[in-house]
Amino acid sequence: xxxxxxxxxxxxxxxxxxxxxxxxxxxxxxxxxxxxxxxxxxxxxxxxxxxxxxxxxxxxxxxxxxxxxxxxxxxxxxxxxxxxxxxxxxxxxxxxxxxxxxxxxxxxxxxxxxxxxxxxxxxxxxxxxxxxxxxxxxxxxxxxxxxxxxxxxxxxxxxxxxxxxxxxxxxxxxxxxxxxxxxxxxxxxxxxxxxxxxxxxxxxxxxxxxxxxxxxxxxxxxxxxxxxxxxxxxxxxxxxxxxxxxxxxxxxxxxxxxxxxxxxxxxxxxxxxxxxxxxxxxxxxxxxxxxxxxxxxxxxxxxxxxxxxxxxxxxxxxxxxxxxxxxxxxxxxxxxxxxxxx
Amino acid sequence: xxxxxxxxxxxxxxxxxxxxxxxxxxxxxxxxxxxxxxxxxxxxxxxxxxxxxxxxxxxxxxxxxxxxxxxxxxxxxxxxxxxxxxxxxxxxxxxxxxxx
Numbered sequence: 187x188x189x190x191x192x193x194x195x196x197x198x199x200x201x202x203x204x205x206x207x208x209x210x211x212x213x214x215x216x217x218x219x220x221x222x223x224x225x226x227x228x229x230x231x232x233x234x235x236x237x238x239x240x241x242x243x244x245x246x247x248x249x250x251x252x253x254x255x256x257x258x259x260x261x262x263x264x265x266x267x268x269x270x271x272x273x274x275x276x277x278x279x280x281x282x283x284x285x286x287x288x289x290x291x292x293x294x295x296x297x298x299x300x301x302x303x304x305x306x307x308x309x310x311x312x313x314x315x316x317x318x319x320x321x322x323x324x325x326x327x328x329x330x331x332x333x334x335x336x337x338x339x340x341x342x343x344x345x346x347x348x349x350x351x352x353x354x355x356x357x358x359x360x361x362x363x364x365x366x367x368x369x370x371x372x373x374x375x376x377x378x379x380x381x382x383x384x385x386x387x388x389x390x391x392x393x394x395x396x397x398x399x400x401x402x403x404x405x406x407x408x409x410x411x412x413x414x415x416x417x418x419x420x421x422x423x424x425x426x427x428x429x430x431x432x433x434x435x436x437x438x439x440x441x442x443x444x445x446x447x448x449x450x451x452x453x454x455x456x457x458x459x460x461x462x463x464x465x466x467x468x469x470x471x472x473x474x475x476x477x478x479x480x481x482x483x484x485x486x487x488x489x490x491x492x493x494x495x496x497x498x499x500x501x502x503x504x505x506x507x508x509x510x511x512x513x514x515x516x517x518x519x520x521x522x523x524x525x526x527x528x
Numbered sequence: 529x530x531x532x533x534x535x536x537x538x539x540x541x542x543x544x545x546x547x548x549x550x551x552x553x554x555x556x557x558x559x560x561x562x563x564x565x566x567x568x569x570x571x572x573x574x575x576x577x578x579x580x581x582x583x584x585x586x587x588x589x590x591x592x593x594x595x596x597x598x599x600x601x602x603x604x605x606x607x608x609x610x611x612x613x614x615x616x617x618x619x620x621x622x623x624x625x626x627x628x
Binding site: 239241242243288291292295298299302303305311367368375514517518520521524525 | 538539541558559560561563564567574575578579595597598599
């Protein structure tokens, strides 16, 4: 067979070619399949545990659901820098300051990994950022709560990054290759995030009575929003069934939430902190902790934009984008000037 | 790979390959946006090597990477399918031969 290079557009039509082998063209003609047949093959591949890669055929719904989910995830990493960024200048020691800086920088990196993976689905990062700034894209509602004290840095690392690890450990095995690979990378780094948070928590919990009170207050404020991070109960989550059939998600929202609760309760006990739920108790038969009713009205209210910090978060992103504009333009001008000189 | 994308900001996409230590191959890590090669390397370092994951980095403009297409992978790689004699398991070694 001769060597050949063929370029396809997103619909898999040949857009340009050099020395196309006629054998290959014949093959393509013979294997032009109907949508139904392609969908059947796609689902068979998923069933068999195969990974889907960017150039593979995929149903439109799969592509759209992934773009929605992954871009929300990427936006959450970026907006998630703001609540913690709030305390960098007021960290209580140089050690804590360096750690917090590194952690927030990691979140920026995580956002970039996921934007990059989302772009493989044929959407431009600039378009995704535009959607965030327009308010048409969502991000994790937990970042619409304010960080009122230094203790919040401990509890965010412990709860919020802890919850993210539970979710992302599952996503690292999802059916879309670029997303799964980004998650593997992220999970490795999140463990540092959770540990530094738990260290702050334990330090304050073992400190003065005022410090203990401060960390307990942070626990009280962040516990319920952290449980909401896993999303609505599966019976109220319209996307869940389809996402699970295509192995974008491998576990239900409720299963993940339960795993987080089971992991966190003993960690709270170990540092003598009380999780603010009178109904929280171990079910001896199942081995799982049962917990009280989540206030979903609050959740939907924050999702709809009425949380304490929604407007401020978007404003901060718009300001960052606008204020960085001249830097991006200058970098392009510099690159063009160098290019023309060479 | 993220070819076919026109980035509105004028920043191109560069695919990033990292070598974890000397003697190892460069492996695809992901991609970055950058206006030129120098900034692509700096961004690649900040995004893909914050924990010493790389001792060497390659960046390649994404539109310069030519790849096979999955729908043609069958006939494209087919010439290798029927050449099992390329594998040592194809051959029998007489019994009694040690340390072959």
